[in-house]
Amino acid sequence: MGRALGFDRHALKHTPSVYACRQNAVVDSAEETDIARPPRPILNRDLIARTALALIDRHGAEGASMRRVAQKLNVNPTSLYNHVADRAAMIEDVRALVSARIDSAPLRESTWEEGLLEWARSYRLAFARHPRAIPLLMTTRASTPVLLAEYEDFAVAAEAAGWPTDDVLPLLTAFESFILGSVLDMSGPTVIFDPTGQEEQFPRFTAAYATLEDHDAADPIATRAFERGLAMLVSSARPPKVHSSRRSPSQKAR
Amino acid sequence: MGRALGFDRHALKHTPSVYACRQNAVVDSAEETDIARPPRPILNRDLIARTALALIDRHGAEGASMRRVAQKLNVNPTSLYNHVADRAAMIEDVRALVSARIDSAPLRESTWEEGLLEWARSYRLAFARHPRAIPLLMTTRASTPVLLAEYEDFAVAAEAAGWPTDDVLPLLTAFESFILGSVLDMSGPTVIFDPTGQEEQFPRFTAAYATLEDHDAADPIATRAFERGLAMLVSSARPPKVHSSRRSPSQKAR
Numbered sequence: 001m002g003r004a005l006g007f008d009r010h011a012l013k014h015t016p017s018v019y020a021c022r023q024n025a026v027v028d029s030a031e032e033t034d035i036a037r038p039p040r041p042i043l044n045r046d047l048i049a050r051t052a053l054a055l056i057d058r059h060g061a062e063g064a065s066m067r068r069v070a071q072k073l074n075v076n077p078t079s080l081y082n083h084v085a086d087r088a089a090m091i092e093d094v095r096a097l098v099s100a101r102i103d104s105a106p107l108r109e110s111t112w113e114e115g116l117l118e119w120a121r122s123y124r125l126a127f128a129r130h131p132r133a134i135p136l137l138m139t140t141r142a143s144t145p146v147l148l149a150e151y152e153d154f155a156v157a158a159e160a161a162g163w164p165t166d167d168v169l170p171l172l173t174a175f176e177s178f179i180l181g182s183v184l185d186m187s188g189p190t191v192i193f194d195p196t197g198q199e200e201q202f203p204r205f206t207a208a209y210a211t212l213e214d215h216d217a218a219d220p221i222a223t224r225a226f227e228r229g230l231a232m233l234v235s236s237a238r239p240p241k242v243h244s245s246r247r248s249p250s251q252k253a254r
Numbered sequence: 255m256g257r258a259l260g261f262d263r264h265a266l267k268h269t270p271s272v273y274a275c276r277q278n279a280v281v282d283s284a285e286e287t288d289i290a291r292p293p294r295p296i297l298n299r300d301l302i303a304r305t306a307l308a309l310i311d312r313h314g315a316e317g318a319s320m321r322r323v324a325q326k327l328n329v330n331p332t333s334l335y336n337h338v339a340d341r342a343a344m345i346e347d348v349r350a351l352v353s354a355r356i357d358s359a360p361l362r363e364s365t366w367e368e369g370l371l372e373w374a375r376s377y378r379l380a381f382a383r384h385p386r387a388i389p390l391l392m393t394t395r396a397s398t399p400v401l402l403a404e405y406e407d408f409a410v411a412a413e414a415a416g417w418p419t420d421d422v423l424p425l426l427t428a429f430e431s432f433i434l435g436s437v438l439d440m441s442g443p444t445v446i447f448d449p450t451g452q453e454e455q456f457p458r459f460t461a462a463y464a465t466l467e468d469h470d471a472a473d474p475i476a477t478r479a480f481e482r483g484l485a486m487l488v489s490s491a492r493p494p495k496v497h498s499s500r501r502s503p504s505q506k507a508r
Contacts, residue, residue: 181435
């Protein structure tokens with residue numbers, strides 16, 4: 001966790017833009033405040049990324065324009081470009097912030113199945129704090145080292161479990177789709193479907209709906225659904241059995 | 255498909271607001287046009303829902319405010335309320351439009367496994383046309399009959415396969431999370447992660463990335479990932495074996 005973050009979150013890069021900050025500008029971490037003086041944030045990549053993420057959390061993907069981030073930090077938009085090349089680079093920093101909480105160590109240190117379970121759970125929790133970032137991060141290209149390091153752990157573990165190199169990315173993507181779809185699901189109302197008033201037409205669904213009363217009112221489905229689906233995926237996470245004569249001429253090439 | 259749509263898409267409800275429509279207003283289907291006269295849309299729930307969906311497709315969830323839909327139709331927002339009670343009701347109509355393309359008949363007519371495969375594929379395709387609607391539809395409460403009818407088919411088939419009623423909704427939600435996460439994934443760039451320039455640090459991930467060249471350039475991962483994950487889920491879609499003595503005092507209650 002946190003390795004290969006791609007930028008030093010404690011780096012303080014002093015630029016003229018710092019002095020444009022008003023005293024009531026966003027202060028994100030205690031490190032940057034001073035008890036004796038009023039808070040004065042130092043503009044750097046980390047602060048920019050955290051500000052962008054806070055805006056995404058509140059307003060969705062559209063919240064994180066360079067203009068809005070600059071406005072929130074009370075700096076001129078051009079000041080941001082002293083720290084990040086463009087919006088895509090800023091979004092990559094947001095991705096690094098969120099992904100830093102994904103723990104891929106179990107993929108290196110545990111069995112394949114156990115590693116998948118723990119990695120997937122930490123992945124879900126990392127994004128559960130920022131569900132509105134998901135559509136944004138799933139539709140932009142990623143090359144942040146913190147994420148690639150986790151993907152490397154996945155690739156090594158998948159190949160060790162017997163998966164051909166060609167299957168690694170579809171397998172990874174299948175897990176990610178399930179995990180991020182689960183986060184989107186849990187970010188909505190606790191129960192998303194409601195047959196009230198239509199019980200006669202839909203009796204078995206209504207019966208299933210009624211069982212929710214027996215469960216945690218704050219989370220009657222989301223966690224059970226995630227654990228159920230994850231268990232199903234993990235239980236078939238070994239490569240399908242292939243005949244040892246797989247490469248014999250009588251068999252079709254893959 | 256299309257049954258229990260919840261509203262008659264051919265119903266024409268004449269209200270004064272119709273006459274507020276300008277001739278260049280959105281016309282969605284040929285039924286509502288007339289070759290001899292310029293198009294004059296008749297305001298009804300179906301037209302409102304289609305207009306909202308078109309706005310969501312273009313602008314995301316924020317695009318579908320009552321004000322924007324009214325603007326697009328060149329009517330006064332109050333006219334919309336002659337047809338839909340509120341924004342939530344309009345979003346439910348949008349959900350019905352999208353969900354009408356999900357085909358749950360295979361859950362009634364095929365084996366459990368085959369039914370799941372076909373249902374899931376039609377579900378993915380229905381939303382693939384409207385990926386920007388997903389975050390909106392996953393975070394609002396659903397009671398549209400077209401969706402509940404599909405859920406009823408799922409509940410009946412799951413119970414027939416041996417799942418306890420209590421497990422039906424988590425199972426359904428697990429499949430939906432995977433399907434909708436897969437749609438979000440495919441709605442982004444064809445390849446979302448890129449190790450270019452970091453090959454030495456991440457050799458196995460880079461090797462996996464290199465295999466993408468052997469595949470359909472337009473879709474090197476998304477469909478393979480969906481089919482891989484779906485096959486994994488479906489292959490463990492029978493309830494876990496329980497001992498026949500499940501309720502014996504020596505065993506823990508579930």
